[in-house]
Amino acid sequence: MAEEIVEPTGPAVVEALCASGEPSGVEPLAAGPLAVEPPAAEPPTAASFPENPAAPRFITLEGIDGCGKSTQAKLLAEDLERAGYDVLLLREPGGVTISEKIRELLLDPAHAAMSDTCELLLYEAARAQLVHEVVAPALAQGRIVVCDRFYDSTTAYQGYANGMDLGAVQRANALAVGACHPDLTLVFDIDPAKAAARAAARDRAQDRMEAKGLAYQERVAAGFRAIAAAEHGRVRLVDASRDIDAIHADVRALVLGQ
């Protein structure tokens, strides 16, 4: 099993490359509202890990609630482990103690009064801490990080679905992550009604975000598609309406080239 961090790992966690406390600064906005970083021509594959320095080391999985990305994140992490890589599987918001506490604030259905700005900044605060405590150190140690959601969720939910200014969202994302950007992002694309049916089959109560409803999820899904179109090099759409094995085969092909 790939290691899954919820609590910090203590002294083994070292200070590292990027976002080690002080973010490296906010880059000026690129021409397109979504271009957090210039897209690579083609996403690298992990076929020649660790020899290939361009292979993806930081892989994020994105999509609307219930699209199946947590299922695929686990399968991918297991694949990479079996292939001999040192893998860290994380989720957002959360992953370390402070970020898990922020997650509770964000998802508590009792917090219906939360403003859009408060919501944005809490997601960014959770992310900044996760990057600082584990993502940056793990990447510096040469580990592969697989993260269930990252800043594209903020762009899709708080930007596209909540209607916040996309430039402001991009600047907030940049502040939270410093130099830590995903090498490859898979967006699991599915009809929101189908995803809602999957989520409903899970044995758990709706959280504050899920309670926003189907029309909201449709705006989120459109946001993710817009991100994939704008950043085709880093971001790849995967048809998530199929069965788990078929989706997993696509994920393997995109990440491992097999």
Ligand SMILES: Nc1ncnc2c1ncn2[C@@H]1O[C@H](COP(=O)(O)OP(=O)(O)O)[C@@H](O)[C@H]1O
């Ligand atoms: N391809 C699939 N087809 C049918 N059910 C799925 C598929 N992928 C995941 N599920 C199930 O749907 C529910 C939501 O999946 P999950 O991976 O938790 O989604 P997410 O993390 O995107 O919210 C879970 O009960 C899971 O077992």
Ligand SMILES: Cc1cn([C@H]2C[C@H](O)[C@@H](COP(=O)(O)OP(=O)(O)O)O2)c(=O)[nH]c1=O
């Ligand atoms: C990371 C992130 C998540 N979210 C939302 C997406 C989900 O509704 C919620 C996280 O809940 P979670 O249960 O982890 O998601 P999922 O249902 O996909 O398994 O937070 C944002 O709105 N912005 C963000 O930046």
